[in-house]
Amino acid sequence: MSDVFDRDPDDRVRILDESGELVGDLPDLSDAELVDLYRYMRLARHFDERAVNLQRQGRMGTYPPLAGQEAAQVGSAMALDPRDWIAPSYREHAAVHVHGLDLADILLYWMGHGAGGWRADVNVLPAAVPIATQVPHTTGVALASKLRGESEGSDSPRKTGEAGDSEESRSSDHRTKSGDAVACAYFGDGATSEGDFHEGLNMAGVFDVPAVFLCNNNGWAISVPRERQTASPTLAGKAVAYGIDGVQVDGMDPLATYEVTRAAVEKARTPGDRPRPTLIEAVQYRFGAHTTADDPTVYRDEAEVEAWRRRDPIPRLERFLRETGRLDDAAVEDIEASVRDQVSAAIERAEHTPRPDPDAMFDDVYAGLPPALRDQRAYLHRLRDRHGDDAFLKD
């Protein structure tokens, strides 16, 4: 794939076509890793279905579904080393899970619980809910990594702390690579219209930092279609203005998203002939709503959704794996069962996590509790003693 970056912005990288046929070179992944890629996508799809249902049943708040976007998230995250960083948007449940966040902690965040959405020993920044704000953070993490130059097989800079249950993180199979830790931003097509996108990519180019900017172009920013987001023919082409590489990839091809991200990460780790940062435009589609509060039938045609469903990344990889003897009925059934169990266990843990103590509101605003906040915390204690918690809680 030496030609990944020597191509026009609209020359989309493809490896596995919609029918599961190889149309490019198979990436350097073992059979087990290829099955992992498939399993993670199945897990993400099932997690997503359960999460939407939890919201529908009033067991969780507003949730942003990812169905359709599994390949770009899983393929790209599998190309990262555990010491690399992710700065996600709010829809990257699969990517941050592959990188080490527990599913239960992801659910907890959407259940309104501050203990969720992060993990002490995982380099995943909290999901950026405002749009594109994580792009300059990514440049900053990458700049720090470059300045500190943790190269040549140095240990992970991650702090170890309170470890959650380590359900299913990928740390066992990571390959340590030389060079700097890479920072990877995940954001959508709408984010490319924000000022922070421009500022973050511009600085990444100027400082030549080890960063990958992965744009999950799913076609719609809530109700606004990609062609109304920018008059630019591609999003990948925007990289030209920043003097960095830009490449478009079939975002529903898990092998291509893996390979393009892998190549971008490799290029980022050490200075070379090309700019270190890369903007990847992964062209894909969100099958569902923007969030559970959104009704996409108001603004897009079902025929369009159906057309994209035929490009679903999961069946195409399954077909390839089956036809090449890497997967059979028994293995698929095992994966289905284990995925169900894993998601059920995560929901069980999230739902059995007690409501946080109200003190949690005050305790981490600063490293130390200022006097005014101490007074406010004590005031809330007095109120709860006087009136009981039921006087406050609506549910």
Added chain:
Amino acid sequence: MSTDTDTETQNLTLVQAVRDGLRTEMQRDDDVIVLGEDVGKNGGVFRATEGLYDEFGDDRVIDTPLAESGIVGTSIGMAAYGLRPVPEIQFMGFIYPAFDQIVSHAARLRTRTRGRFTCPMVVRAPYGGGIRAPEHHSESKEAFFVHEPGLKVVIPSTPADTKGLLASAIRDPDPVVFLEPKLIYRAFREDVPTGEHTVPLGEAAVRREGSDVSVFTWGAMTRPTMEAAENLADAGVDCEVIDLRTLSPLDRETIVDSFEKTGRAAVVHEAPRTGGLGGEITAILQEESLLYQEAPIQRITGFDTPVPLYALEDYYLPSPTRIEDGIREVVDF
């Protein structure tokens, strides 16, 4: 108080009144243009602009790219040209990219050109907590904008006021930040005049007359404050509840008159306590009416913390119980 063109009414929710107010003003004045994210075909994420795209077309109801600074900055240019843009920011928590445009440009275009250029623009945004929303969807940062000279800041609490205040804001010659209490977007209905309807900016409304204590509030906190006031009435405490409606400029006269009658005051807001409007109202009473004061003024507010994720938001937001408790402190002093 308000000016209406006819006596017909419709029974509307607050968010329907937003839509009705926009529609009426757009029918009245071709220069009024709505723009923002998802305001067109989708009708707004809260349906506040539903139907406007079909009625007025995409030249007057403009779906924009996802860019708050761009939306407001573009609106400033349109206003300088002579139009009356009404940009929507989808949630108040996402207004910050536009902050520079609002405070550095919208607020002072008139000052900088001695009136050669002006900025008759209304920035609409839903604000506030209580709907179990995700992070950054519950902010109540009205004080940021009240602090900025050159801006007016309006927060309605009833459907009829929403329509009337929005119309006045659109007709106002200066920029207005119009914050909508999304907690009560659909909480209740009220008869709203069908035709043109304005409620003047800068005038508070006395929601409940009382003699023992003055309680100042606005927006989504008006309802729990009224509930607390009714509970206290049963216990023999007679609260006067003032809904400020316009936070900049404040209706100092109504605030002072009420306090000089009761001699006691509480302020209720969901924004953080420090730097919130409670401090400003307290200072006005100190300046104007010190000798009438019979008890320390209570601020019943959100805490000086980020709005917590929703598992704890019921503890963060002033509830009727907490408001009642605070008012009792004032009365029992």
